[in-house]
Amino acid sequence: MIETLLAPSPLPFAAPPFDRIDPAAYLPAIRQGIAEAAADIAAIVEDPAPPSFDNTIVALERAGARLARARRIFWTVSSAQADETIHAIEAEIGALLTAHGTSIGHNPDLFARVKSVWEARDTAGLNNAQARLLEHGYRGFVDGGALLDAADKARFAAIATELSSLGTLFGQNVMAAAADWHLLLDPADLDGLPQALRESSARRAEARGDRGKHLITLDRGDAENFLTFSTRRDLRETLWRAFTTRCDGGAHDNRDIVDRMLALRRERAALLGYKSHADYALVDSMAKTPDAAEALLMRVWTPALAQVAAEQAELQAVARSDGQTAEIAPWDWRFYAERVRRDRYALDGAEVKTYLTLDRVRAAAFDCAARLYGLTFERRQDLPGWHPDVDAWAVSRNGATIGLLYTDYLARPEKHGGAWMGSLRVQEKIDAPVVPPVLPITYLVANFAKAPPGADTALSISEARTLFHEFGHALHALLSDVTYPSQAGTAVARDFVEFPSKFMEHWIVAPDTLARLGMPADLIAAIGQADDFGQGFATIELVASSLLDLAVHRSTEAAPDSAAITRATLDRIAMPAAIAPRHGLTHFTHIFDGGYAGAYYSYLWAEVLDADAFAAFEDIFDPALADRFRREILAPGNSRDPLASFIAFRGRPPEEAPLLRDRRLA
Incomplete structure (x- = not known):
């Protein structure tokens, strides 16, 4: 039964035989895979030959192959098709894998071999990819606690285990909160909604036994479509408040989980000698430091504030023409932005679909x-x-x-x-x-x-x-x-x-x-023109979340108060009242149930690289330039420094000017 998960599949490509996997096999397969991986590690440690790149670093690359196969299948299914059986074992599997990883990182004999190879790196005749693999391997051990004493290693392991469990619980709470909430509507409540949303919401309602009704969920696609098209301001407000306050109280409250995870991450960073978790998270990034990441964000934030003020004034004028005397609220923004796009640019979102x-x-x-x-x-x-x-x-x-x-x-x-x-x-x-x-x-x-x-x-x-x-x-x-x-x-x-x-x-x-x-050509032109409008809103929404992520992960308090840090940060940056950050902390899965903690700014930095690289394409289907992008950006992976990859493609380091132009902030 467990061999279905551990052994290479007989299917073409060795594709996983998903139709033959018994959910009851996941836990024993992971346990078996961990035991086999531990044996692989023991074989490396017990090798009588002097440590070398091949018998230590390359051997580590090969270790645990069967575990990797089972682990990847499990996390694929747990995120895309999880039932109660999967939910019941997620935390335990996460804890087992965390403990296994920590045991490797804290194995003193294994680290001694890695350190020996690392110290001889200058005379080992390594190529660039091998030297980078060795450097990352050594740093991974150090940042995994290999240099800590016994007591600190024990604490490090306990922190890792608790963080794994809390991250799983955080993600499950977000899913459960979304599943528990719904907005049940009558046909009379659907004014403005596209036909596709009417049909999908009707099917969901019927599936729950509410034939003739329409059910709107907290899925981002549902929520943003409803906020964009519904003429019912009261219902937009109801949905917006539910969407932006997920897990901020109630049966699936994530507030204490957030603060506990922040405290544990700060403690772990301090054990390793870092000032904060953000410093720890960014040491291997292109930005290198939280100061550099925040400086980039603020260089974009300042012109975005001016742009969004102009956008808000235009939306307010449209709202007043509708007889709305109140100031534009967060649940109004997408609705009136769509009105501007439709009226000014003849862009009909429903027709586009x-x-x-x-x-x-x-x-x-x-x-x-x-x-x-x-x-x-x-x-x-x-x-x-x-x-x-x-x-x-x-x-x-x-x-x-x-x-x-x-x-x-x-x-x-x-x-x-x-x-x-x-x-x-x-x-x-x-x-x-x-x-x-x-x-x-x-x-x-x-x-x-x-x-x-x-x-x-x-x-x-x-x-x-x-x-x-x-x-x-x-x-x-x-x-x-x-x-x-x-x-x-x-x-x-x-x-x-x-x-x-x-x-x-x-x-x-x-x-x-x-x-x-x-x-048709007129609709294509409308899309291009409408892209010019709303860049201020999109920038503020994204950058605010990035700044919040940095702020909570730069905290050096033993017991961080995420709600207080959020209020102080939004006040400091003069967050417009009519816009909310794209992700509130209590449902910010990127940073509490994903790999972006302290590094959510990456989305904006990626746009700097993207805008600059795309500016090289006069013909966007230039096959020679596309092939260079493949060779220099896509193919090398992490076998060389990312800045070197970008320079190999563009001929120079990245520049921010194309991003500011693309976001209409120049």
């Missing part, structure tokens, strides 16, 4: 990858997914197979919210040419509202961008060309990983792409 159906947008993404990188995608109906909505695609480049892609785009209650990319296997050629290179298996997950049977699922321009964004992550994984698995694809610095994904977003709004989707 008729051209952006899911199948056509996915096909457009594949077509762009074909024109840029020579990729083709073949549906593989012989490979099962974790749900009937999941499709498998064999990916080839210039006729040669390079990997496998799963797509899972439709909303389900069992999914975490939002959209993401992950890997079931990463590219590597550690044993080549004796063993053929290992091809990547990657997947994309989103939460687009499913159309009724026989109809096409329609996407907004924002949702189409999301599909292209996550597809950009997948291309990073699929086009990886490295030797060592820990350097493959998206395993790069946190503030570099979002660069290829942001970069890919440009192609869904390219006039050529939209024309191929059948969109």
Whole structure:
């Protein structure tokens, strides 16, 4: 039973046999995998030969392969198709894996071997990728507590275990809060809503036994569509308050979890000699320090405040023309911004969605990858997914197979919210040419509202961008060309990983792409013009969340008060009252149930890289330039410094001016 998870699959690509996995096998398989991985580590430690790059660093790259297979399958299913059985074991599996990782990092004999290799690095004849692997490996041990004394190691391990459990509970609370809340509407309450939202909300209501009603959820797609189109200001306020205060009190309260996680992260950073968790989190980033990250954010924040003031004045004028005497509130902003786009630019969001159906947008993404990188995608109906909505695609480049892609785009209650990319296997050629290179298996997950049977699922321009964004992550994984698995694809610095994904977003709004989707020229022009409006709002929303993340993770208080830090930070930066940060702390899964703690600013830095790189494309389908992007940005992964990769593509370090122009802040 557990071998289904641990052993290589007999299916093509060694794709996981999802249809044959028994959920009861996850826990014993993980336990078995940990035992085998521990034996791999023991073999490295007990090797009588003097420590070398091959018998220590490369051996660590190979260790625990069967555990990695089971772990990746479990986390894929737990995020995209979790039932009560999965939820019941998430925390335990997280704790087991955390303890296993800590035991490796705190193994003094293993660290002694790594340190010995590291100290001899200058005379070992290593190439650049090997030197970087060694440097990261050594630093990983140090930041994992290898230099601590016994008492501090014990405390470090206890902190890691508690953080793992709290992170799981935080994410489960966010899912549960979204599942528990709903806005049940009568047909008379639907004024302004697009037909697609009316139909999807009717199906959800009927599934709950409320035939003839319409059910709106706290999924971001639902919420933003409702806030954009509903003419009912009272209902917009109800939804906005519920959406922005998820887990801020009530049965799924995350407030104490947030403060406890902040305290534990601060304590861990202090054990390692860092001033704060933000200092610890950014040491391996392109920014390097919290001061540098905040300086970037503030250079964008200041002009964004001026831009958003102009936008707000325009929205207020439209609201007053409707007879609204009150000041624009946060639940009004998207509604009146849509009015401006429609009235000024003749951009009808509902009409746009008729051209952006899911199948056509996915096909457009594949077509762009074909024109840029020579990729083709073949549906593989012989490979099962974790749900009937999941499709498998064999990916080839210039006729040669390079990997496998799963797509899972439709909303389900069992999914975490939002959209993401992950890997079931990463590219590597550690044993080549004796063993053929290992091809990547990657997947994309989103939460687009499913159309009724026989109809096409329609996407907004924002949702189409999301599909292209996550597809950009997948291309990073699929086009990886490295030797060592820990350097493959998206395993790069946190503030570099979002660069290829942001970069890919440009192609869904390219006039050529939209024309191929059948969109008329006037609507394409309206999309381009409307992109100019609302950049202030989008910037403030994103940067405010980034500044909050930095603020709470720069705290040196033993018992941080996240609510007080939030109030002080928003006051300090003069946060406009009519806009809320994109993520409130109590549902900010990126930083409390993800890998962005202290580093959410990465999204903005990635836009700096993206805007500057895209500015090089006079012809956005320039095959020679696209191939250089593939070679210098996508293929190297973490085998070299990300700044060196950017310079290799652009010929110089990144500049901020293109971002300010793109966001209309120059």
